[in-house]
Amino acid sequence: MTQALVDLIPDLPKVLLHDHLDGGLRPQTVLELADEVGHTLPALDADSLGTWFVESADSGSLVRYLETFDHTIAVMQTPEALARVAREAVLDLAADGVVYAEQRWAPEQHLAKGLSLEATVEAVQAGIDEGIREAAAAGRIIRVGQLVTAMRHTDRWQEVAQLAVAYRDRGVVGFDIAGPEDGFPPSRHAEIWRFLAEHDFPVTIHAGEAAGVDSISQAVHLGQADRLGHGVRIMEDITLGSGEEPGNGERRAELGRLAHWVRDHQIALEVCPVSNLQTSAAHGATGIADHPITVLKELDFAVTLNTDNRLMSRTSMSHEMTRLVSEAGWTIDDLADVTMTAAWSTFMHHDERRSLVDDVILPGYQKIEGALR
Template identity: 75%
Template sequence: MTSTPSSVSETVAAIAALPKVVLHDHLDGGLRPATIIELAAAIGHDLPATEPDALGTWFVESADSGSLVRYLETFDHTIAVMQTPEALARVARESVLDLAADGVVYAEQRWAPEQHVQRGLSLQDTVDAVQAGLEEGVALAAAQGRTIRVGQLVTAMRHADRWQEIAELAVANRGNGVVGFDIAGAEDGFPPSRFPDVWQYLADENFPVTIHAGEASGVTSIAEAVHLGQASRVGHGVRLIEDISFDESHGTAALGQFAHWVRDHQIPLELCPVSNLQTGAAGSIATHPITRLKELDFAVTLNTDNRLMSRTSMTHEMTLLVEQAGWTLEDLYDVTATAAWSAFIHHDERRALIDDVILPGYQEIQGAQL
């Protein structure tokens, strides 16, 4: 990766118009602050701030603690206001519109239905409400001249005991917008081995799986997600870098056995730079493992994780990597194409996404050589 000051500024100027793919974006981590305020007022939920800018700042500052546990506590407020069909649909609809406005052409929205039944909804009710909102958002985006496709990633909470039930919910809705299954929440102490039968069930159902791993916990966590959980992708996976030894004086890298396995099998890593800085999984954008992993030919994808808590977008993530880590337009295309090839849709649909949308979008940028 090499760039000059002029090429950096030209690339940054082009980013907003680039087609983007996001595979790791939490629905309950992407609400508009104004929407939270309106929904909270309707149900009498107290917030730490009642003005949109101030509330948005509170979320970011709370998530900047460097602790994954405290980071996750910010979700108490977003989940509280997502307990009715109308609220779920609104949040889903607005999320699609915000992503589309950022140039996202394909997205997978992950969320945990079990966290949205506090006011009497069934699990199926929540899936239906979110799907209705996603479809409304896609239609509204199309009316604005923006094309986007969005699927649901149904998530089970690691600390709860409903993995099998949620997995069955996901499989039952594969024709209702659900494209995959995930587990999320506190990583330490709640590994995939808690409920090993779940992973065999999903494999038997030929149902795609991504597992949060390698964020708060290390290489062992990623290995269990891959080998026991049979994950097709790894959510985050940033700490895979711990299985690679670098000789800075000679510019070489020695991969451990598991790092070799991940690279040899091109298991996609759903990396989220800004979020990783907040949770302490990385120290800076310039030194974030995403760059070295990409240079070593791992299947790297770029993602937002939680747009509200990180005050981020795909444009923002790309811009930071260009400005602080030396990324080029070609690098941005590579991670976008990798994400498209890693999407939980069929092979022919992935190919069409790249050939008909992503590649032409990049080629429209003056001077793009791909």
Template identity: 75%
Template sequence: MTPTELEAHLAQLPKVLLHDHLDGGLRPQTVIELAADAGHDLPTDDPEALADWFQESADSGSLVRYLETFDHTIAVMQTAAALHRVAREAVLDLAADGVVYAELRWAPEQHLRGGLGLQDTVDAVQAGIVEGIELAASGGRVIRVGQIVTAMRHADRWQEIAELAVANRDAGVVGLDIAGAEDGFPPSRHPEIWRYLADADFPVTIHAGEAAGLESIAEAVHLGQADRLGHGARIVEDIDLDHTDGVATLGSLAHWVRDHQIPLELCPCSNLQTGVAPTIAEHQITRLKELDFAVTLNTDNRLMSRTSMTNEMTRLVREAGWTIDDLADVTITAAWSAFIHHDERRALVDDVILPGYQAIEGAQL
């Protein structure tokens, strides 16, 4: 296949997306229009040039610099109308990319400058998600989307945000995350919330193993009792690979993560930008998948990485030698790792994912 044919082919596949930041996936034109309404200055008012700016700024190789790009997107998401629009458009964009199930994560505490309360922000995002799902359905695309409410590590509002998430478990919120500066703000900063969430039977994913290493992962899975790891790529630091014969020796933490099949929310294009991996071909996702870790494929921030699920898949096929079976494996793993109930996961796999892949069974990528 030509590159264009390959991408068109992969665009048809059903996709499951577990790690996608709402404030990292805005359309450039939307950023410009919302910035004009908010009186916020941008580097440029040209959509294509703005898309270039976000990508180039995020390509620094530094997570700290990468996170600075969010100053602009968060600034234009300070009203209920803006949150509603961004959520609606995110759902439509994901559905157009073939995503059939997604979890959008975002931090309500970052959207209060315009006078909204925490509950107001959750309501606005949920209304946008619902409208996006309805519009996608009217266009012939079925998608299910949940919210993951995020607490910012440095802001120390973890308990408050955890309570907000639990309070909205029947109103679209499917899990809790902590994000932001990983190094220096570990789960042990507020250990009490992990007991609270466990007692509430509430799902947790924790950013770990991206900017910080094994200690961060260990705290996430042991203290935080994380059901999934946001990224988790640096678990390879606990794996000794003999390059002579290809034999891998796992340390105790790597064994724990693999033995318990704790899903890794890996994001190849984003990880290149933040210096987690040098190239797509050398990204940890391929080796971890070969070693039977529970690997999932994600976009992280579609605006900053100028990516989509189709693009992530295309690059793994072209640059890392992935096959249609590899893509099916990570998609099914993601579906079984979703923050929905077991019977709903089974229906997602049996009724949506498998038929979608079987429709192109035998395809040579």
């Protein structure tokens, strides 16, 4: 049954909430764009370059992981490059069975050639729109929104938040902060969260990856985050017992107050297993089998499955699902659970979420379940 499920994973409908635009370029695209702008790369062919990105990211250090973005961002400084990268991202995701995705990226990192913040958002949206049209022509229906991100350490949070709100009806679906988590908490610019709340604007915050429970606490209480980017270090507020609760087969666990808050409010965790292992964010896990995503799902946290950076992790949604099935014993019910949770956690309106679930996710899973019988 396991191999049969693995074989069918590419056909499952997938919902992706945490995927960085500048972390998902095709290696060949990086080469071609670098040649156009005269940027020097650490490798001269697509295979070698792809391997370099993975090996550099696979260091166990978030700081080293983030350094790989120097090369992708360097080649994404023109409208044409931004549109190309966005278009290809949509096509690659659609080919992997993704039916809804939110692409996060930081416009402030793409101004080196004189673009305005507004021009970067419009270029990315043009690429997304083109990718959606091409995917539809090939029989793949996908919906994609932009998550506009402010970099924690550059202090342009207000400016970027205003940009996100200004483009809310033109492709932007939410706001995020990213970059160095430790030392740059949401309280650094506390006023921004009131601004976003007053504009009824969705928020996800990178938290619980490079920093621990204090970062998560600020994200959910001060930042009023609807979702947590990664969030796996919520495990630091959970004490696991041995065995199962007698009579009901549930895992023994004692939750701290913050863990209870996150679970009680079903604040979605945007978990990225392969990336978490690369950056040592996964609570001491040595592999997918002991990654906390399984425990968190068993404990009824609102767990979603994500890729983070497909280039640096050489991953896809199908790859993440395959490893969970093969190494952590996940079943089709587990995959359906995280997919449904992601669908209900998208930054769409409720009726749109309902349509995604009823018209796309459920029929897609029913078809695969029928094939497994």
